[in-house]
């Protein structure tokens with residue numbers, strides 16, 4: 665399990681560095697949009713007693729913590745994949761970063777675009793279920809399509825990539841957004857760019873760090 | 881000692897450390913991205929991060 669500890673160390677460093685970059689981008693680009701959209705939200709009376717972080721350093725601190733921890737988690741997936749396939753170096757890392765971006769951002773976003781607070785959406789659990797199913801199907805599909813050598817496995821892989829989108833994401837009967845449409849579109853574009861930059865940076869950093877250690 | 885999978889081979893000794901890393905990574909990501917607590921503490925703390933990462937949030 666010495667190898668496991670090395671993977672954790674690599675992922676801590678790569679995850680924190682990659683997410684630090686993302687947090688800076690977010691702070692100046694997407695977070696102002698979230699705050700702007702909240703101005704259009706009617707305060708819901710049922711949640712009025714819930715604790716929530718105070719706007720400012722506390723709220724940003726929790727977002728930074730969320731970013732750092734999820735960056736660590738994503739980096740573990742990349743470094744473990746490279747470890748299994750005996751790969752190291754930033755070029756392999758970029759490839760895995762691109763795969764992570766497709767699995768965890770692009771594929772789910774095709775059906776459920778990143779949304780600003782205040783948008784009217786289908787029930788949460790059905791959206792979460794579709795999101796998870798899409799990420800899993802895309803991960804397995806990509807694996808079959810790119811890494812398998814048999815024709816039939818590649819066909820199964822391609823079908824798995826398409827399946828979630830043929831089923832379709834859950835949507836509310838009447839779509840309605842409180843924030844202006846332009847704000848929503850701006851948010852989708854910026855989150856896509858930011859998350860793309862994050863995933864490629866995360867892969868490259870993790871790949872580079874894989875060269876620094878020797879595994880058992 | 882090698883086992884053959886569809887297109888590649890992984891030595892037995894590498895299965896467990898890699899699997900632990902994958903399980904830990906998925907637990908962290910999915911826990912922070914998807915858990916809804918009854919008091920909304922976790923949701924409210926993770927809210928901005930979830931929206932920015934395109935997780936379904938609320």
Ligand SMILES: [Zn+2]
Nearest residue numbers: 923927937938
């Ligand atoms: Zn939320």
